[in-house]
Amino acid sequence: MPTPKFAPVTRTRAHEAVKAQIEEKILQGQFQPGDRLPSERELCAQMGVSRPTVREAMRTLESAGVVVLRPNDPTGGAIVRMPDGANLERSLLDLVRYSQLSVGDLIGFRLLLETTACHLAAQRRDETQIAGIVHAQQVVEEAVEGGTNEAYISADIEFHVSVARASGNRLLELCTSAVRAAMAGLIGDATLKGGDAVKRDFVRRHRAIVDAIRRGEPGRASSCARRDIVNYYLPLVEGDEARTLSALEAFVQSATSNAPPSAV
Structure with missing residues (x-):
């Protein structure tokens, strides 16, 4: 399956737009539980946003139980997780x-x-x-x-x-x-x-x-x-x-x- 691509987002509340795109890709099945998201650098390049914006979106997704963050992981992006209670x-x-x-x-x-x-x-x-x-x-x-x-x-x-x-x-x-x-x-x-x-x-x-x-x-x-x-x-x-x-x-x-x- 080809790697899903993300679109540039507007600068207004950009982290919410980043979060929304990632969630949409997961809901569409383009990313499955256990899959690794693109690295921060890749997401920044594809969406045209800064690293702090991506990091804020990721923290929000982690709090919602959508992804698991791996700080200092040299392989890159967050892991999509299976929703639970x-x-x-x-x-x-x-x-x-x-x-x-x-x-x-x-x-x-x-x-x-x-x-x-x-x-x-x-x-x-x-x-x-x-x-x-x-x-x-x-x-x-x-x-x-x-x-x-x-x-x-x-x-x-x-x-x-x-x-x-x-x-x-x-x-x-x-x-x-x-x-x-x-x-x-x-x-x-x-x-x-x-x-x-x-x-x-x-x-x-x-x-x-x-x-x-x-x-x-x-x-x-x-x-x-x-x-x-x-x-x-x-x-x-x-x-x-x-x-x-x-x-x-x-x-x-x-x-x-x-x-x-x-x-x-």
Whole structure:
């Protein structure tokens, strides 16, 4: 495939025009994840801009998770990366830190995500994905017996992400990963004050979710997830947020219990 060429850009907010061209080439498939972009010198020559302009564009692309920069790499340009949920996670954390989202908002969103993911995973009963869930659960149990809180939280996140993956919906998977990681960064320790006893209770509850998914029981899988979230996280909020979460729980309970049998 011939090397994609870039056009000269105007000097007004030139770094944005540079960024836009690079993004467009990636979206068009002219650069794939893992490909190396032209060097700074080549981009400057093709677009008619200065190196600081190109560098500013690259920093913006790196912050957006579009490329990986390799400082002092003698081979030249940045590497196009595969998008993931890391930026979504950072955005959620920033929104909470700057009081645009509350912890209650995260808990409510997680309630919707995880009950839906469990329901769909139990409907689909994909054996390969279920094997991934079982493995993730084993890692959680190992972290309880011989790991740190950090290892346990990481394994717990991966367990719930594996369930979301089994739902067959990529956005559910990405959002579950982002929301759980954001919550772990904010209130992870608050839910583990009971030590290993709390962790073992989570393990017991996880086993119930795994059993329901393996048996193809969407209602029970969703119900298990709903009770886990409400039992552990509802006490962390109060006032209007607590009432909102209680109303959301009632909605989820009604929606999942009245859902028609799956045709999958």
